[in-house]
Amino acid sequence: MNNPYPHLLAPLDLGFTTLKNRVLMGSMHTGLEDRARDYPRLAAYFRERAEGGVGLMVTGGMAPTRRGWLAPFSSSMLSRRQLSRHRLVTDAVHGADAKICLQILHAGRYGYHPFVVSASAVKSPISPFRPRALSARGVDREIRGFVRAARLAREAGYDGVEVMGSEGYLINQFTTSHVNQRKDQWGGNAAARYRIAEEIVGRIRDEVGQDFIIIYRLSMLDLLPDGNSLDEITAQAQAMEAAGATLINTGIGWHEARIPTIATMVPRAAFSWVTRAMRGQVNVPLIATNRINTPEVAERVLADGDADMVSMARPLLADPAFVNKAAADQSHRINTCIACNQACLDHTFRNQTASCLVNPRACHETEIEARPAASPKRVAVVGAGPAGLACATEAAARGHHVDLFEIGDDIGGQFNMARRVPGKEEFDETLRYFRHRIAETGVRLVTGTRVSAADLEGYDEVVLATGVHPRRPGIEGIDHPKVLSYVDVLAGGCVVGDAVAIIGAGGIGFDVAEFLAHREGAPKPSLSSALFAAEWGIDRSLGARGGVRGVAAKPEPAARAITLMQRKTGKLGAGLGKTTGWIHRLDLKRRGIEAISGVSYVRIDDEGLHIDIDGEPRLLAVDHVIVCAGQEPNRDLAGELDQSGIGYTLVGGAHEARELDAKHAIRQGTLCALAL
Numbered sequence: 001m002n003n004p005y006p007h008l009l010a011p012l013d014l015g016f017t018t019l020k021n022r023v024l025m026g027s028m029h030t031g032l033e034d035r036a037r038d039y040p041r042l043a044a045y046f047r048e049r050a051e052g053g054v055g056l057m058v059t060g061g062m063a064p065t066r067r068g069w070l071a072p073f074s075s076s077m078l079s080r081r082q083l084s085r086h087r088l089v090t091d092a093v094h095g096a097d098a099k100i101c102l103q104i105l106h107a108g109r110y111g112y113h114p115f116v117v118s119a120s121a122v123k124s125p126i127s128p129f130r131p132r133a134l135s136a137r138g139v140d141r142e143i144r145g146f147v148r149a150a151r152l153a154r155e156a157g158y159d160g161v162e163v164m165g166s167e168g169y170l171i172n173q174f175t176t177s178h179v180n181q182r183k184d185q186w187g188g189n190a191a192a193r194y195r196i197a198e199e200i201v202g203r204i205r206d207e208v209g210q211d212f213i214i215i216y217r218l219s220m221l222d223l224l225p226d227g228n229s230l231d232e233i234t235a236q237a238q239a240m241e242a243a244g245a246t247l248i249n250t251g252i253g254w255h256e257a258r259i260p261t262i263a264t265m266v267p268r269a270a271f272s273w274v275t276r277a278m279r280g281q282v283n284v285p286l287i288a289t290n291r292i293n294t295p296e297v298a299e300r301v302l303a304d305g306d307a308d309m310v311s312m313a314r315p316l317l318a319d320p321a322f323v324n325k326a327a328a329d330q331s332h333r334i335n336t337c338i339a340c341n342q343a344c345l346d347h348t349f350r351n352q353t354a355s356c357l358v359n360p361r362a363c364h365e366t367e368i369e370a371r372p373a374a375s376p377k378r379v380a381v382v383g384a385g386p387a388g389l390a391c392a393t394e395a396a397a398r399g400h401h402v403d404l405f406e407i408g409d410d411i412g413g414q415f416n417m418a419r420r421v422p423g424k425e426e427f428d429e430t431l432r433y434f435r436h437r438i439a440e441t442g443v444r445l446v447t448g449t450r451v452s453a454a455d456l457e458g459y460d461e462v463v464l465a466t467g468v469h470p471r472r473p474g475i476e477g478i479d480h481p482k483v484l485s486y487v488d489v490l491a492g493g494c495v496v497g498d499a500v501a502i503i504g505a506g507g508i509g510f511d512v513a514e515f516l517a518h519r520e521g522a523p524k525p526s527l528s529s530a531l532f533a534a535e536w537g538i539d540r541s542l543g544a545r546g547g548v549r550g551v552a553a554k555p556e557p558a559a560r561a562i563t564l565m566q567r568k569t570g571k572l573g574a575g576l577g578k579t580t581g582w583i584h585r586l587d588l589k590r591r592g593i594e595a596i597s598g599v600s601y602v603r604i605d606d607e608g609l610h611i612d613i614d615g616e617p618r619l620l621a622v623d624h625v626i627v628c629a630g631q632e633p634n635r636d637l638a639g640e641l642d643q644s645g646i647g648y649t650l651v652g653g654a655h656e657a658r659e660l661d662a663k664h665a666i667r668q669g670t671l672c673a674l675a676l
């Protein structure tokens with residue numbers, strides 16, 4: 001068979017060792033690193049990805065000292081007492097013929113605890129704790145912590161370490177003047193600021209010898225106005241090579257930068273040009289990262305010469321067999337990461353174990369296991385939205401005979417609306433994945449059919465994944481012709497006027513605002529790195545410090561006058577994901593969309609929508625009022641089944657519409673299938 005991805009699947013010779021391909025599974029904090037008792041689960045998680053063909057992996061970040069914790073008692077590599085748990089991980093990975101590095105991450109002022117330290121006592125906007133500036137002796141003590149962690153990593157069987165020098169963590173706090181205001185040998189010009197990184201990498205190399213991988217994660221684009229210049233970053237890269245780094249990985253943007261770097265509206269491989277700028281400046285291989293989520297994109301990044309390796313973290317959460325499927329020329333079978341962050345980073349930031357919206361087994365490999373069915377049953381699944389799709393395909397994969405009924409002409413349910421929203425194009429990939437999964441598991445799909453209770457007689461199991469009905473609030477005039485539901489707009493193709501009011505500011509209210517703000521036919525920044533950079537003020541010439549031109553950001557004004565509302569007081573979209581809600585709020589604000597909270601809806605009539613804010617009446621003279629006021633479970637069929645005495649299981653929105661999202665729906669559908 002021809003090699004479908006010759007660059008991606010080519011081995012990489014590091015001199016003392018060879019990586020079997022160019023895929024680095026990037027560091028991702030799963031939460032399983034934080035407790036000793038979770039290491040068997042962590043080992044199973046890594047083993048599955050190692051068996052899936054990845055060449056080199058990196059663990060979640062481990063603090064080298066207690067001051068470097070991300071949160072109290074979070075993951076660390078401090079003493080030999082911790083080695084046995086790490087050996088579970090390294091043995092699992094080596095048993096599957098892959099390699100793994102331990103990431104050493106010192107949180108500095110991003111730590112969420114009272115012992116935080118940094119280059120200077122400059123508080124971060126994302127932690128309430130003001131850091132203590134390290135003394136010169138203190139700096140040396142933290143460096144020794146890094147060296148000790150690397151020595152312990154080697155003892156635990158790791159193939160190397162990644163030194164986290166980007167994303168605004170401690171080393172990055174030293175390397176830029178954004179935080180580093182020191183006057184001693186660790187501050188001042190660029191060389192003095194990155195001396196700490198040089199010392200760390202150099203002393204680790206002296207400690208561990210030559211046959212141990214050291215990856216340095218370099219902040220190549222700080223995305224802060226007082227970040228480093230290209231010359232300073234290049235000099236830092238060269239210093240890291242001289243100090244003994246084996247590979248240089250790319251870091252994009254500090255966590256506090258208000259520019260999206262990995263969310264779904266960021267185009268694929270949107271930052272590989274940054275890594276490319278470093279090529280020829282150093283001799284060690286360079287790794288590109290951020291929003292590389294398919295073998296085709298990864299191959300293009302490498303073939304275009306942007307980098308020597310690609311880092312993918314979330315895509316391997318979504319599909320552990322990503323590399324093997326690519327190698328078998330079956331990229332259509334890959335369960336693609338849609339960059340939603342809903343089950344991975346949003347969980348991490350809430351101190352929950354990470355998982356994956358499209359793959360609920362991620363980080364639950366030891367609990368969610370698909371065993372062949374003891375005795376195959378006839379199963380009917382009604383509704384081919386995310387819950388029904390997950391349930392039908394998992395059940396069929398276990399050997400059950402599954403009929404999947406869908407009233408619409410196509411599979412997808414709410415995903416069919418989401419995929420129409422600019423910046424959510426990735427949702428198409430999940431539907432593509434399920435189409436193939438239906439075919440390969442042998443699910444019999446029947447579309448365009450409203451099933452009745454009579455049709456469901458004779459099945460051993462009936463699963464209702466019939467989804468939701470949009471809620472119709474009891475506002476006077478709700479039947480006025482000006483009123484549309486979000487389904488009319490996103491799925492029905494209704495023509496919408498130049499002035500609109502949106503009732504409800506949950507995920508769907510924001511989606512509808514985004515959809516209506518976009519000028520039909522205009523190019524989408526989510527599909528073009530150049531447009532995306534222009535929209536967010538990113539300087540692709542790298543002439544500006546930190547890679548940002550700030551005032552030069554050019555968001556496209558909204559295509560129509562839009563007012564987005566909720567009855568609650570407080571900020572709109574408070575229930576959106578922690579790592580993405582701010583992007584949606586900022587984006588709509590920059591594009592001139594009015595956001596109002598604390599409203600009472602009075603009535604809708606020919607004049608428009610009458611509202612009341614703190615006792616003040618106001619008329620929104622709009623062409624259309626679009627209702628995005630949540631949903632109610634669609635249990636129409638359940639009533640019929642009750643009358644006929646046919647048993648059934650409810651999953652997804654039909655089970656619980658409130659707070660329902662695709663993450664819960666896919667997980668619930670999967671678990672239901674495993675219980676059949």
Ligand code: NAP
Binds near residue numbers: 505509566577658662
């Ligand atoms: P939702 O998040 O529950 O939001 C419903 C909105 O309608 C709220 O803003 C609520 O605000 C308002 N509302 C509720 N009852 C109302 C009533 N009787 N009259 C007027 N307003 C009312 O529901 P959704 O936006 O439909 O989203 C459904 C699910 O999909 C959610 O779980 C959501 O997280 C998920 N989703 C997520 C995303 C994402 O980007 N992560 C995108 C789309 C959907 P007030 O009660 O304050 O008025």
Ligand code: SF4
Binds near residue numbers: 318340341345357
């Ligand atoms: Fe990707 Fe979303 Fe899964 Fe995270 S939860 S790995 S972003 S698909």
